Amino acid sequence: MAHLWRGVVEEYRERLPIGPGDPVITLGEGGTPLVPAPALSARTGAEVYLKVEGVNPTGSFKDRGMTMAMSKVAATDTEMVVCASTGNTSASAAAYAAHAGLGCAVVLPAGKIAAGKLAQAIVHGATLVAVDGNFDDCLRIVRTLAERYPVALVNSVNPFRLQGQKTAAFEVVDALGDAPDIHVLPVGNAGNISAYWMGYREYAADQDGLPARATRTPRMWGVQAEGAAPFVKGAPVEHPETVATAIRIGNPASWALAEAARDESGGWIDAVSDAQILDAQALLAREVGVFVEPASAASVAGLLQAAERGGVPAGARIVCTVTGNGLKDTATALGQVEIEPQVVAPDATDAARALGL
Numbered sequence: 001m002a003h004l005w006r007g008v009v010e011e012y013r014e015r016l017p018i019g020p021g022d023p024v025i026t027l028g029e030g031g032t033p034l035v036p037a038p039a040l041s042a043r044t045g046a047e048v049y050l051k052v053e054g055v056n057p058t059g060s061f062k063d064r065g066m067t068m069a070m071s072k073v074a075a076t077d078t079e080m081v082v083c084a085s086t087g088n089t090s091a092s093a094a095a096y097a098a099h100a101g102l103g104c105a106v107v108l109p110a111g112k113i114a115a116g117k118l119a120q121a122i123v124h125g126a127t128l129v130a131v132d133g134n135f136d137d138c139l140r141i142v143r144t145l146a147e148r149y150p151v152a153l154v155n156s157v158n159p160f161r162l163q164g165q166k167t168a169a170f171e172v173v174d175a176l177g178d179a180p181d182i183h184v185l186p187v188g189n190a191g192n193i194s195a196y197w198m199g200y201r202e203y204a205a206d207q208d209g210l211p212a213r214a215t216r217t218p219r220m221w222g223v224q225a226e227g228a229a230p231f232v233k234g235a236p237v238e239h240p241e242t243v244a245t246a247i248r249i250g251n252p253a254s255w256a257l258a259e260a261a262r263d264e265s266g267g268w269i270d271a272v273s274d275a276q277i278l279d280a281q282a283l284l285a286r287e288v289g290v291f292v293e294p295a296s297a298a299s300v301a302g303l304l305q306a307a308e309r310g311g312v313p314a315g316a317r318i319v320c321t322v323t324g325n326g327l328k329d330t331a332t333a334l335g336q337v338e339i340e341p342q343v344v345a346p347d348a349t350d351a352a353r354a355l356g357l
C-alpha cells in the first residue's frame with residue numbers, strides 16, 4: 001500500500017518530544033521536495049539541490065515547527081497563542097491555531113509585511129497589532145505578553161518549534177542516503193539553522209535506542225542580508241533594513257545556537273546585498289523553475305558568492321533550503337521585471353502576431 005504522508009510529528013514521532021497519547025495538530029506539513037538544480041551546479045561546480053519549503057501548507061518552513069508548538073499548546077488549558085512576526089510565523093501560527101480551535105494574536109512591524117503573508121494571518125482569523133518598530137521590538141513585546149497573560153508564545157524561542165523544524169534535516173538525509181557536504185540557509189531570527197544542525201547531529205548519532213541514519217554531519221553555511229547582518233557584524237543591528245523583509249531582523253533570538261551550528265560544523269555565516277538576493281530569486285525562477293520569496297533566495301545568493309570567491313569545493317554535495325513561497329510577496333518580484341502584456345483581439349492570428357510567431 002502507498003505510504004500516505006502524515007505530517008512531521010507522526011513521521012518522526014520517535015525522535016520528537018511528544019507522548020503517545022498527546023494531541024497532534026497537523027496540516028500535513030513536511031515531506032517537501034529535494035529538487036536537483038543543474039543551473040546552480042553548472043555555476044558552482046558542485047552538486048546542488050534545493051529543499052523547497054515553500055510547498056508546506058502555509059508556504060514556509062515554519063509549519064514544521066508550528067505543528068509541534070501547537071500540539072503542545074493543545075494539550076494544555078491555554079486558549080490563545082501569540083507571536084511576533086515578519087510574516088511567515090504569523091501566517092503559520094494563524095492557520096494552525098485555526099485548525100486547533102485556538103485564538104491567535106500577532107504582533108508585526110508596521111508596514112513591513114509582504115501582502116500575501118498579511119492576508120494569510122487575516123483570513124485565518126488572527127488578531128493583528130502593528131508596532132511602530134521592527135521585529136526585534138515585536139519579539140520583546142510578545143515575550144512580555146507571554147509572561148504576564150495566559151497566552152502561549154509560539155516563536156522559535158519556544159523549544160518545540162526547533163524540535164519540529166529539525167525534521168527537515170532528517171528528510172534531506174532520508175532522500176540522499178547520507179548528509180550532504182554543505183547545507184546553506186538564510187538566517188534571520190536564527191532558529192532554522194539551529195534546528196537543522198540539531199537534526200543533522202541527532203541523525204548522525206545512536207540516540208535513545210535509535211540507530212544513526214547518517215555517517216556524518218554537513219558544514220552549515222548561513223546567509224544574511226547585508227543591511228541585517230548581526231552575525232557578520234558580530235553585534236546586534238539597531239535598524240535592520242533589507243528587501244528580504246522575512247529576515248529584516250537585527251537581534252536574533254537563537255544567537256548562541258546559530259553560532260554553535262556555524263562553529264561546530266566548521267561552517268560560516270556571511271552576508272549578501274539586496275541586489276544579489278533579487279538576482280538569485282530571478283535565476284531560481286527562470287532557470288530552475290522554483291519561485292521563492294526574497295529571503296529564501298539569500299541562501300542561493302550566498303552559495304553563488306562563495307563560488308565566485310573560489311570557496312565551493314569541486315563536486316561537493318550541497319543543499320540550499322529555500323524557505324518560503326514566492327507567491328507570498330509578488331510585489332517585490334514583479335517590481336524587478338517589465339511586464340506589459342499586449343492586449344489583442346480574440347483572434348489566433350492577432351495573438352500569433354503579438355507573440356512574434
Ligand SMILES: Cc1ncc(COP(=O)(O)O)c(C=O)c1O
Pocket residue numbers: 060086088089156186187188189190191192193246247293295296323324
Ligand atoms: C522565508 C524565511 N526565510 C528565512 C527566515 C529565517 O529563518 P530564521 O529566523 O529561523 O533564521 C525566515 C524567518 O526569519 C523566513 O520567513
Ligand SMILES: N[C@@H](CCOP(=O)(O)O)C(=O)O
Pocket residue numbers: 062084085086087088089090135154155156157188189191246247253
Ligand atoms: N521570519 C520570521 C521571524 C520570526 O521567526 P521565528 O522562527 O522566531 O518565529 C517570521 O516569519 O516571522
